[in-house]
Amino acid sequence: GGIITQTPKFLIGQEGQKLTLKCQQNFNHDTMYWYRQDSGKGLRLIYYSITENDLQKGDLSEGYDASREKKSSFSLTVTSAQKNEMAVFLCASSRDRGNSGNTLYFGEGSRLIVV
């Protein structure tokens, strides 16, 4: 088995600050994802990456940057934190792209708090 590790578990920042979340996976999966989870809104895709150094925008990419530094890691940056962005951010990975029916494996999430 494998595991997805997200750091930090809680990220507290000030309005306007640039904040970065990190994600590591040891499944050796090709594809990694960043989702935002808001109560009652489901999971919304921010960015995904199908291989090292690849980056694809999701529906919610505005206000965020991402980087796939190596196969096992995928980071997400909130470029200018706003109070309405307080949410849980979930990292996930899958063996191939999601359209093949492969399972997504998730981390436990990072909660962003903007003060």
Next chain:
Amino acid sequence: GDSVTQTEGLVTLTEGLPVMLNCTYQSTYSPFLFWYVQHLNEAPKLLLKSFTDNKRPEHQGFHATLHKSSSSFHLQKSSAQLSDSALYYCALNSNYQLIWGSGTKLIIKP
């Protein structure tokens, strides 16, 4: 575009009663459908996935039947347990990504 609808935001049931969580979808193609479950303070994880050959997937007492005629993939269990309390997401695969429903919070009371 493709979409997934979960009409119930919150379902509260007494232990031992049957569970049914609704999921309907719109898709241009014949997608895979999924149910993911997220217990409190845990990561979401796959509960069920539809098969291409119309078999009914089952896991931990839950099952779901893909009905293409009604575009539905409702999640069912014959007898709810306290440990089933969680957030349940229905999803379908579309154009290299998953499309997610808004989620249904299931609370099971003793």
